[in-house]
Structure formats: structure tokens, C-alpha cells
Amino acid sequence: MERARTGCYQWGSLKELPSDWLTKAFTQSDEFYCIRPEFRERIEFKQQDIRATMPSESFHLILSRNLVLTYFDADLQQKVLSPMLKRLIPGGVFVVGSHEFLPENLRHLQAIRLGVYHKER
CATH class of the missing domain: 3.30.110 (Translation Initiation Factor IF3)
Structure with missing residues (x-):
């Protein structure tokens, strides 16, 4: 969860993304691609057991x-x-x-x- 919250990934984790998605949604710094703040601030992280309960949102x-x-x-x-x-x-x-x-x-x-x-x- 913490890795997801930081929003920074090495190329190997993103190599299958379409190139236009990578350009629009990430910035590159050193060896990492980090999700742009305007996208990251709209993400909510939750840890749930989907076998027991589902999130109520769409x-x-x-x-x-x-x-x-x-x-x-x-x-x-x-x-x-x-x-x-x-x-x-x-x-x-x-x-x-x-x-x-x-x-x-x-x-x-x-x-x-x-x-x-x-x-x-």
C-alpha cells in the first residue's frame, strides 16, 4: 500500500502501459516514473478483504x-x-x-x- 501511495514505479512496472498514458499521467525522475500530483490527489487507498465486503463506491x-x-x-x-x-x-x-x-x-x-x-x- 505504501508503494502505491507514493505513486513512483520503475519502468518494468509500467512498460505495458500505452505510451500516451505514460506521458499524460507520469513524470520521469531518475529511474522512476511518478504519477502526476493532479492524478494522485484524486486516488483514495483502502485495504479491504473483498471476500467479505465490497467498497460501496463506483x-x-x-x-x-x-x-x-x-x-x-x-x-x-x-x-x-x-x-x-x-x-x-x-x-x-x-x-x-x-x-x-x-x-x-x-x-x-x-x-x-x-x-x-x-x-x-
Whole structure:
């Protein structure tokens, strides 16, 4: 959580971002790319166990890399993904790990690139 709060990442963590996103959202200092303050100040960090409770808010972006689709069994994936994706606004983006694949019943999300999905409006 603390690493995410600082908003600074090495190139290896961001290399799969589209170059225009990198330019618009990050500044480069030495070996780090740091999220621009105007973006970082709008981010709220929470630590929750999504198996037990979901945030009540709606989201433009949900990052679920290397968690639900990697470590949860199929039943728990269904239990968690459905309410999670209901909180993703139409037009929002859902990101999973590049080695993870969505269950068939979640194909209403449109693939933008490997591991990045757009919720239909």
C-alpha cells in the first residue's frame, strides 16, 4: 500500500502501459516514473478483504492483477467478480494480470489489450 501511495514505479512496472498514458499521467525522475500530483490527489487507498465486503463506491478503474483470477477458486471468483464489476462504471477499465483470463460469463467486457478490459456503456 505504501508503494502505491507514493505513486513512483520503475519502468518494468509500467512498460505495458500505452505510451500516451505514460506521458499524460507520469513524470520521469531518475529511474522512476511518478504519477502526476493532479492524478494522485484524486486516488483514495483502502485495504479491504473483498471476500467479505465490497467498497460501496463506483469506480472508473479496477486493478485486480494476480489476485482473484490467480488465487481464488472458480466459485469464489464468481462470488467476487460479479459485485466487483457492478461497481465499475460503464466505460470503466478492468485490469487483470497478463496471464489471467476472465470467466466466459464476463465477456460483456471488451478487451483493449492483453489483461485490460473496457466495460461496455
